[in-house]
Amino acid sequence: MGDLERVPVGVIGASGYGGVQLVRLLTDHPKLELAYLGGDSSAGQEYSSLYPHLGHQVQQMIEPIDLEKIADRCQAVFLSLPNGLACKMAPTLLEKGCKVLDLSADYRFSDLDTYTHWYGLERDDREVAETAVYGLPELYRDRIAEAQLVGCPGCYPTASLMALSPLFKQGLVLTETAIVDAKSGTSGGGRQPKTGLLLAEADNSLGAYSVAGHRHTPEIEQICSDLAGHEVLVQFTPHLIPMVRGILATVYATLRDPGLVREDLLTIYGAFYRNSPWVKLLPGGVYPQTKWAWGTNLCYIGVEVDPRTNRVIVMSAIDNLMKGQAGQAIQCLNLMMGWEETLGLPKLSFYP
Numbered sequence: 001m002g003d004l005e006r007v008p009v010g011v012i013g014a015s016g017y018g019g020v021q022l023v024r025l026l027t028d029h030p031k032l033e034l035a036y037l038g039g040d041s042s043a044g045q046e047y048s049s050l051y052p053h054l055g056h057q058v059q060q061m062i063e064p065i066d067l068e069k070i071a072d073r074c075q076a077v078f079l080s081l082p083n084g085l086a087c088k089m090a091p092t093l094l095e096k097g098c099k100v101l102d103l104s105a106d107y108r109f110s111d112l113d114t115y116t117h118w119y120g121l122e123r124d125d126r127e128v129a130e131t132a133v134y135g136l137p138e139l140y141r142d143r144i145a146e147a148q149l150v151g152c153p154g155c156y157p158t159a160s161l162m163a164l165s166p167l168f169k170q171g172l173v174l175t176e177t178a179i180v181d182a183k184s185g186t187s188g189g190g191r192q193p194k195t196g197l198l199l200a201e202a203d204n205s206l207g208a209y210s211v212a213g214h215r216h217t218p219e220i221e222q223i224c225s226d227l228a229g230h231e232v233l234v235q236f237t238p239h240l241i242p243m244v245r246g247i248l249a250t251v252y253a254t255l256r257d258p259g260l261v262r263e264d265l266l267t268i269y270g271a272f273y274r275n276s277p278w279v280k281l282l283p284g285g286v287y288p289q290t291k292w293a294w295g296t297n298l299c300y301i302g303v304e305v306d307p308r309t310n311r312v313i314v315m316s317a318i319d320n321l322m323k324g325q326a327g328q329a330i331q332c333l334n335l336m337m338g339w340e341e342t343l344g345l346p347k348l349s350f351y352p
């Protein structure tokens with residue numbers, strides 16, 4: 001397919017970690033082309049001056065954010081910005097006919113009061129927000145395909161929900177028993193400088209943060225509740241781990257049926273994800289490693305049952321910048337365009 005037939009897309013927030021992954025992936029995508037790179041403090045700079053390793057493929061400048069210009073040039077726009085900005089931009093882009101994929105939390109919540117409570121930001125775009133679809137293709141593939149506005153999940157919710165969803169959809173576990181213990185690499189905190197993400201602070205150390213109050217908790221609960229058909233509470237504890245990329249979520253929950261064994265769970269997970277090309281369900285006794293997912297859009301899942309405690313233990317590993325962010329957004333756009341959801345996305349890790 002020649003360049004003229006490619007669909008022009010824009011990335012706003014192109015200088016950030018989500019932005020650079022989008023740019024990397026879009027330069028290799030067979031049906032999409034980069035038509036606009038937008039930024040704030042980085043506007044006016046050559047993209048290659050920020051990311052020299054992409055210089056041989058990306059010769060564009062980062063431009064100031066001009067929504068009219070973006071809508072003129074692009075059929076779809078990725079918003080990879082801090083929370084509270086996409087909700088100011090998406091309504092205009094949608095009105096002008098663009099498809100919008102937001103990587104922030106702005107369009108993830110079906111109840112905006114929940115968003116305001118957890119993010120401390122008031123909203124005046126309720127009608128637009130009601131049209132947003134939660135961008136986890138393994139759960140909402142058909143709705144994403146019809147959407148104009150997709151609220152892409154957070155990195156922790158993606159890893160957590162990939163492990164939890166079959167349990168709640170099939171009613172396999174006692175409702176209030178689900179615990180998510182998750183570990184993230186430092187790129188999860190973005191490119192903006194933060195003291196806790198300095199090498200001197202994060203290296204050789206492992207610790208929990210935002211215990212009993214991380215803002216990804218209501219997002220995980222919203223989707224589990226949707227799947228279960230009733231309100232679900234989840235205990236979610238994130239940890240920062242001294243590596244750059246990757247999330248491992250280990251999920252624990254008590255089984256309703258004490259007779260279930262690992263093979264039963266593997267059969268159920270296999271059926272649940274049978275049409276999901278980005279899910280790799282591991283055989284019994286094999287547990288995922290984050291490095292297997294490095295640079296790919298894959299989610300590796302391992303399942304175990306402990307008959308002694310009657311708990312199921314599910315481990316899910318992703319690259320937070322890929323399946324947890326930019327890769328998943330492109331997976332969603334592929335669906336919105338009616339293409340294979342695997343198009344243009346790397347399938348093999350660079351793990352040695």
Ligand SMILES: NC(=O)C1=CN([C@@H]2O[C@H](COP(=O)(O)OP(=O)(O)OC[C@H]3O[C@@H](n4cnc5c(N)ncnc54)[C@H](OP(=O)(O)O)[C@@H]3O)[C@@H](O)[C@H]2O)C=CC1
Pocket residue numbers: 012013014015016017018019038039040041042043065080081082083085103104105153154155187188189190191192320321324325
């Ligand atoms: N990192 C991760 O693993 C994940 C992040 N997310 C979410 O994705 C979004 C992007 O995250 P990430 O890429 O890590 O963030 P970064 O901090 O790496 O990048 C933020 C981007 O936003 C731009 N920006 C900042 N302030 C403004 C502003 N006032 N107006 C316009 N643009 C602005 C920056 O532009 P400039 O440099 O030009 O100022 C930069 O391009 C966030 O909402 C984050 O929560 C979701 C899933 C995973």
Ligand SMILES: CC(=O)N[C@@H](CCC(=O)OP(=O)(O)O)C(=O)O
Pocket residue numbers: 103104105153154155156184185186187188189190238240
């Ligand atoms: C390591 C680290 O700091 N991770 C971030 C995850 C950020 C993220 O995914 O942002 P959203 O809120 O847009 O989903 C955090 O815990 O806040």
